Amino acid sequence: MIHCEGLVKIFKTEDLEVVALQGLNLSVQQGELMAIIGNSGSGKSTFLNILGGLDRPSAGTIKVGDWDLLKITDEQLVKYKRDTVGFIWQNNARNLLPYLTALQNVEVPMMLAGKLDRAYAKQLLEWVGLGHRLNNKLAQLSGGEQQRVAIAISLANKPKLLLADEPTGSVDTQTSDMIMGIFRRMNKEIGVTIVIVTHDITLAGKVDRVVAIRDGLTSTEFIKRNPNLDGDGLAGFGGGQQNVHEAYVVVDRVGRLQVPKEFLEALDIGDKASMEFDGDKIVIRTPNKLEGETK
Template structure:
């Protein structure tokens, strides 16, 4: 049986401008131990959907069944008890700003009436798992975004949940931190068998860790399936659109990564300004020094109406002429920059 079963879910909001259908006949089932992605553009209703899974938003109609329990049929106290097994992390972390890291992680344990001693012991273990054992006395304002999300994850794990809901949990983080947080979520999924539901607008997040995906558009789910399948044969226009965005940003990343991975000769970044772009600098360089250089990447950018070029060159391994060649390039009026070293991080 599915761990999370959503049947014919509707949610209508009353606003001053009239009614808004945030969710329209949504059906979804998530198996135990799955990492399920729900993706869509902003305003597609995915945040509302995820809040219906723990009833932070009460659906207008339809059923949410968690491990066989219909949430709509639960009394207030029972629902609060049920929420202890459905943890949630957020885009803006939502930590208690006036409490230190340790107390933040203890908070859900206090709700479950654990003693201070037990809660602290457990919180310390959890902070160890997320790699923040040395920050227990710090306050959230002293942490980076990634560290804050780690605290939030530790806090979410405190109540030993069956399900972890992630509402745009990586959207406020930079790409590297996103990767490390996703790794952590993957670990948690494996280690504790927690079912994870991820709400995101980034296809890359889905690609990196999800096994199943649902694609939402204006309150409805337009496509569901295996991540591999959907990526290989997207059916809906939204899926195609999202994939196109993803591959665009992705090809860029991949090239940079490949550049970083080549462990041969010395690499430099050269930058053409407006007047040098017309001279055959590279060709002349090769003719003069009778030595090949490898062009790893080349692009032109329109900077303020002026075409600016950029190339990443790799010299031959063990070349003795590198310094001379660099000097030649500079003499030809081309700038030399560093190859950004974080590319293979």
């Protein structure tokens, strides 16, 4: 569903150049439910914006289905955003029109695409547990209810890919669990591919695969060993007692990998490391110091 290789995004102003993505590699299969995590400034939101057609990539390869987002024209981009991808913002003000009812909000993208289907709009609100709130305006809905309306809106035109930027960042734990339950149900019943960007490690533990981004590069993956288990934690991130994720350091096609900074600090490794291969495993350690050499 998604394939990116050597993806680069550079933001330029008159006197400043910022490299937000510096060679990101990532593939996502059709029907996956996955999360992308990373610190602020790691590039995860930039990547999501490129997938959503909101930012243009600078270089590399980025394809979503049959769409090549590096070569797509402005006219094609409108069709892509209208038919292929759904987007959920953390800030509800960007998802919803406050002067419309919940039902009217869901119908807006349908009307823009010229295919109004009121029965399906009502069905979507039923699916997210708001069948009794069809005619309520936003001021009459809680924050969690507004976010569920946003999910219904994102699915209005039956997209193949659903992108969610911190979808539970402004709701309580109970509502967060409800929203994740909706995502999983939509993923299983409709088959929509879902990519979630989040800081919430607990939420990330409820998906099948987690990709960590550091400094604009894919650094680590956590893959659920048994998708039928819904564990509470991620390997290496603490959390619940049941560990159902296995951690992988990502190696790109030329053999580069990112070793977690905390590992290097624990071994007192700076800009150089000693590496050995014993026939079974690769060992990375602090370089041997020559006699008399200062540390």
